[in-house]
Amino acid sequence: MSKPVKAIPAERLPELLRRMPKAELHIHIEGSLEPELIFALAARNGVQIPYASVEELRKAYAFTNLQSFLDIYYAGASVLLKEQDFYDMAWAYLERAAADNVVHAELFFDPQTHTARGVSMETVIDGLHRACTQARLELGVDASLILCFLRHLSEEEAFETLEQALPFRGKFIGVGLDSSELGHPPEKFARVFARCRELGLHLVAHAGEEGPPAYIWTALDLLKVERIDHGVQSTKDPALMQRLAKERVPLTVCPLSNLKLCVFPQLADHNLRELLDAGLCATVNSDDPAYFGGYMNDNFLQTFAATGMTAQHAYQLAKNSFEASFIDAKQKDAYYELLDATFAAFA
Ligand code: HPA
Ligand code: ZN
Numbered sequence: 295m296s297k298p299v300k301a302i303p304a305e306r307l308p309e310l311l312r313r314m315p316k317a318e319l320h321i322h323i324e325g326s327l328e329p330e331l332i333f334a335l336a337a338r339n340g341v342q343i344p345y346a347s348v349e350e351l352r353k354a355y356a357f358t359n360l361q362s363f364l365d366i367y368y369a370g371a372s373v374l375l376k377e378q379d380f381y382d383m384a385w386a387y388l389e390r391a392a393a394d395n396v397v398h399a400e401l402f403f404d405p406q407t408h409t410a411r412g413v414s415m416e417t418v419i420d421g422l423h424r425a426c427t428q429a430r431l432e433l434g435v436d437a438s439l440i441l442c443f444l445r446h447l448s449e450e451e452a453f454e455t456l457e458q459a460l461p462f463r464g465k466f467i468g469v470g471l472d473s474s475e476l477g478h479p480p481e482k483f484a485r486v487f488a489r490c491r492e493l494g495l496h497l498v499a500h501a502g503e504e505g506p507p508a509y510i511w512t513a514l515d516l517l518k519v520e521r522i523d524h525g526v527q528s529t530k531d532p533a534l535m536q537r538l539a540k541e542r543v544p545l546t547v548c549p550l551s552n553l554k555l556c557v558f559p560q561l562a563d564h565n566l567r568e569l570l571d572a573g574l575c576a577t578v579n580s581d582d583p584a585y586f587g588g589y590m591n592d593n594f595l596q597t598f599a600a601t602g603m604t605a606q607h608a609y610q611l612a613k614n615s616f617e618a619s620f621i622d623a624k625q626k627d628a629y630y631e632l633l634d635a636t637f638a639a640f641a
Contacts, residue, residue, distance in 0.1 A: 296613050299637060302605040310640055311594040311608055315632050317398040317615035318391060318579055318590055320523050320546035322442070322472065323422060324371045324404055325582025326387035335373040335382070343373065355585055360504050360555050361474055363585060371407050380421025388429040388437060390583075394590040397629065398619055399437045401426070402470055406444045406455055415458040423465040438620070440498065442470040443486065445478040452486045460493075467620055468496025470523065471513075475505040480513040487517040496520055496620045498546075502527035504557065507534050514543065521546060521618055526557060528574075529565045539573040544618030548581035549597040550588045561600035570607055577615045609637060 302310055329348040336343050345351040351370075357363040374380060384401065391399050401422065408418050419439070426437040441459055443452040459466065469490045471483055480499055487497055501513040503524035510528055513519050514537075525545035528534045538545070549564050551557075558564050569576040578597065583589045588596065598608070616629040 296606075296610050299606045299609045302640070306640075307598060307605060307608070308595050310605060310637075311598060312591050313395060313640070314608060314612045314636050315395050315397045315629065316590060316594075316612045317400075317577075317619045317629070318396045319400050319521070319544075319577055319615065319618055320402070320548055320579035320581055321387065321391075321399065322367075322402045322404065322582050323384055323387060324374070324407065325367060325586075326390070326584050327370050327373075327383055328386070328584045331383065331386060332370050332373050335375075335379050339373060339375045339379070341373045341375070343369070355554075357555055357585075360476075363555055363582070364473060367582065367585060368407055371404070372411065374408060375411075375413055375417075377417045377421040377424075380418055381425045384422045384425035384437075385428070387583075388425060388433055388435050390589050392429070392433040392435050396590055397435060397632070398616070398621065399429075399435060400440055400467070400620060401437060402440050402442045402472065404442050404444060404472065405459065406447060406451065409455070409458065415455075415462065419459070419462045419465050423462075436621075439466040440468045440470050440496070441466050442472040443483060444473040445471050445482065445500075446474045449482060449486060452483055453489070456486060456489065463493070466495075468498060470497075471499035471517070472523070475500060475503055475509065479505070479509055480517045484516045487519075491518060498523055500524055503552075504555075507531035510534060510538075520544075520620075524548065524552075526552060526565055526569075529568055535572055535574070538575075542575045542617070544575040544577060544614065545569060546579045546618070547576050548579045548586075548593070550583075550586045550593050551581035554586040561597055564597060564601060566597060567601050567603055567607065570603075570610055575614045575618055576611070577618050578611050605637075609633070 329351045429435040429437045497519045498521045499513040499519045500523040501509040521544040523546045578593050
């Protein structure tokens with residue numbers, strides 16, 4: 295449990311949530327592509343998209359589950375062809391993150407979505423990495439990249455993707471596992487993750503978003519991941535809850551994503567508060583902010599308004615975000631100090 299935080303009147307909580315420094319650890323950079331940028335890149339690259347206008351595209355964002363979202367998300371990414379496109383997308387996100395007082399971000403990217411269309415791995419990684427480097431210098435946002443394997447594709451394709459990415463090993467810090475969860479359990483990628491582990495890469499995986507708690511167990515035991523992305527189904531399994539709390543396995547929770555993909559019927563039903571109160575290292579993240587109606591601070595503000603969480607929860611969530619990040623202990627201490635100073639100054 296973190297140290298006690300002084301009570302703050304409910305009407306001042308939104309300001310504190312906005313102002314506190316935080317890390318974002320679950321953002322698919324392709325999910326930050328706003329409809330306006332999709333149309334601009336389509337025009338720049340001469341790519342046809344099956345929507346007449348920005349408004350018509352936005353109207354299509356009415357999802358019933360993960361797959362209904364993924365179909366539109368992969369279609370949106372089809373406008374990305376050049377290094378500059380990847381840079382522009384990541385830069386737009388990083389500017390938006392800085393405005394929300396995100397001081398550290400670990401960005402997922404899906405190379406297979408692009409290499410399948412003939413875009414080279416180098417184009418993808420160089421564009422994203424250039425934006426991350428510039429963000430450190432110009433925005434004060436420390437940003438790094440995590441390569442995700444698409445779990446609906448084969449193990450062989452994941453190995454090929456890893457091979458293609460290895461020449462750029464210095465430009466990404468880890469690997470993850472995303473896309474359609476049901477029917478694609480973690481064990482399908484046990485050998486790929488074992489290889490990534492040998493290479494010294496950090497390991498994460500989506501598990502327990504729509505899939506059962508069993509997928510969280512296998513992500514931990516067979517893939518040996520350091521964090522679970524989503525993990526909200528863990529409250530169905532008391533033994534798993536105990537383990538996650540005891541080992542402080544971070545969960546990168548994405549409340550607005552869960553709402554838009556109908557994982558919970560309403561935000562008031564979300565189990566984030568239950569996860570925190572049970573002592574888990576839960577964090578708040580935006581997942582695919584252009585599609586789910588909000589960036590980091592929107593996620594914090596709407597979730598706190600719906601669940602009645604307090605300043606103590608806010609402090610814990612921000613602290614957890616740094617604890618869960620892939621930075622060294624010294625850097626973590628510096629962020630904890632920054633967080634403490636922000637809370638102390640908030641009179
Ligand atoms: N789940 C799985 N795959 C994804 C997601 C998600 O929330 N967003 C982008 N790819
Ligand atoms: Zn995700």
